[in-house]
Amino acid sequence: MYSRRFQYVRAQSLGDACDMLRRHGDGAKVIAGGQSLLPMVNVGLVTPEVVVDISRVPEARGLARDDGFVVIGALNTHRELMTSELLQADQPLIPAAASHIGNDRVRNRGTLGGSLAHSDPAGELPLVMTAISAMYEVTDGSSTREVKAEEFATSFLTTQLEPDEVVVAARVPVLGPGWGWSFCEMSRRKGDFAVVAAAALVRSAGGALVEARLALGGVADHPVRLGAVEAALAGATYDEIGPRVGAIEGIRPLSDTNASGEYRRHLSRVLAVRALEEAYRRSEEVE
Amino acid sequence: MSSDVTVTITVNGRQLTRTAGGHLSLLRWLREIAGVTDPKCGCGEGICGACAVLVDGRPVSSCIVLAAQVDGGEVTTASGLCEPDGSFSPLQEAFHQHHAAQCGFCTPGMLVCATAMLAEDRRLSRPEIREALHGNLCRCTGYGPIVTAIDSVQQGSHR
Numbered sequence: 001m002y003s004r005r006f007q008y009v010r011a012q013s014l015g016d017a018c019d020m021l022r023r024h025g026d027g028a029k030v031i032a033g034g035q036s037l038l039p040m041v042n043v044g045l046v047t048p049e050v051v052v053d054i055s056r057v058p059e060a061r062g063l064a065r066d067d068g069f070v071v072i073g074a075l076n077t078h079r080e081l082m083t084s085e086l087l088q089a090d091q092p093l094i095p096a097a098a099s100h101i102g103n104d105r106v107r108n109r110g111t112l113g114g115s116l117a118h119s120d121p122a123g124e125l126p127l128v129m130t131a132i133s134a135m136y137e138v139t140d141g142s143s144t145r146e147v148k149a150e151e152f153a154t155s156f157l158t159t160q161l162e163p164d165e166v167v168v169a170a171r172v173p174v175l176g177p178g179w180g181w182s183f184c185e186m187s188r189r190k191g192d193f194a195v196v197a198a199a200a201l202v203r204s205a206g207g208a209l210v211e212a213r214l215a216l217g218g219v220a221d222h223p224v225r226l227g228a229v230e231a232a233l234a235g236a237t238y239d240e241i242g243p244r245v246g247a248i249e250g251i252r253p254l255s256d257t258n259a260s261g262e263y264r265r266h267l268s269r270v271l272a273v274r275a276l277e278e279a280y281r282r283s284e285e286v287e
Numbered sequence: 288m289s290s291d292v293t294v295t296i297t298v299n300g301r302q303l304t305r306t307a308g309g310h311l312s313l314l315r316w317l318r319e320i321a322g323v324t325d326p327k328c329g330c331g332e333g334i335c336g337a338c339a340v341l342v343d344g345r346p347v348s349s350c351i352v353l354a355a356q357v358d359g360g361e362v363t364t365a366s367g368l369c370e371p372d373g374s375f376s377p378l379q380e381a382f383h384q385h386h387a388a389q390c391g392f393c394t395p396g397m398l399v400c401a402t403a404m405l406a407e408d409r410r411l412s413r414p415e416i417r418e419a420l421h422g423n424l425c426r427c428t429g430y431g432p433i434v435t436a437i438d439s440v441q442q443g444s445h446r
Contacts, residue, residue: 002315002331003310003311003312004310005290005308005310006290006309006310007290007309007310008290008292008309008310008353008355009309010355031353031356034351034352034353034356035333035351038312038333038350038351038352038353039331039332039333039351042312042331042332042350042351043331043332051309051310051353053353053355053356055356079345102333102422103333103334103336103421103422104346104400104403104419104422105333105336105339105346105347105348105400105422106333106348106422108342108345108346108347109347109348109351109352189421190418190421191334191421191422
């Protein structure tokens, strides 16, 4: 459980970090909070030659409103997401999801950008970012581009990030009036990875659901946005949510030591309905 | 190219500067380089809490933080929780009184995390204390006395 030797280098800026990544190639890994990387290094799953520390760069910080959006710097810790009054008011799904991550110690160190770049299929933050249609800003040091959260992950622990790119920020829409939210997760132990997690947003008016956003984590190699279910929900009353969700298509739950694929499929429906119903109730409270 | 880095960390009030491998976790740096052995290596994955220390006042798993990342910072381990005269803190005294240590391996991490918990200054119920300790494993399963010890300190401070 002890790491092999590697070289530690501290980047002075994100541009500096990207240069180092280009110089060292495949053997280089980025570290910010280290809460995903170092457990993998300690158990020997990852054996970097060089670790580039971006935790002290001046960029990728801050959490501020910007014209109907909130821009969240990638170096915000989970604790900062959880306790941000701005997020609690403007996009409460994110603090709710962050509170499910690991334990207090993980949340004190782990960062938004780290969670997104690590891209665990059961990770809470990639899931909520998918549900709320976030955009990620990524940079190679000289040019930046935007990537849709939904398209960021390409496979298990694999993203669209090029080897010399890092995540700078996530841009998330402010939750509008009349919207309710919910984050539901089932894990074997508190703080463990989710077996399945669901994130939902619902807007209701006049006793019926107007529109919904729904994403599931832990049911495929990356979070899945369920557009067909969202479409089927338009116009539903509260009691009709369960029947309209129906059998969830488009997911490929795997079996592992935590749960069978069949049980994950069962949980997907249970948690999706539970999250949609809670989001609906909250949407009526704020109406 | 040497992979050693020079790191300065204030550990329990003592400023220590050491040159060692940049790959070393804060836990290994403390135990093997600085000779501070109260944080223990349990799982090496940040789950069990035996290696917990405070970095700049907040609990972290020292096994999954690089020492080089804490350069210039302040670290408090369980032994650093003692009063200035070396006597037990109220929490340490409560652990002693309530027999909250069995084999003792989880105790340094329990003390560190419970210190952070009590610093929140919100009265917790026993179930809330138990839940707040979900990231600290006691393989002796002696959670009852640990929760009792933490609860007794709260009661003392709120009396």
